[in-house]
Amino acid sequence: MLPEIASLLSSQKLLSQFKSKIMAIKKLKHITQICKELYEEKGASAVYEYANERMNQMPNGNVSYKQCAGCEAETPHWHDTCLICGS
């Protein structure tokens, strides 16, 4: 294999790894951003509704109820991020 082709292939591989990382970050922003906006527009109950829907659609997804120190309640979390207060 020509060295130029090998380096091109490896840079493409790096690029696709980079893209999937960006996608993961976008996803993170996505749900937390959605919930932030829902909370600001419609209040906490809208965030609970949205989170419950997510959990119904993806029972093994990244959204689950956890105790939040900031909210002093069991709230929907995306991983360890509270979707109500964002902490």
Ligand SMILES: [Zn+2]
């Ligand atoms: Zn919270």
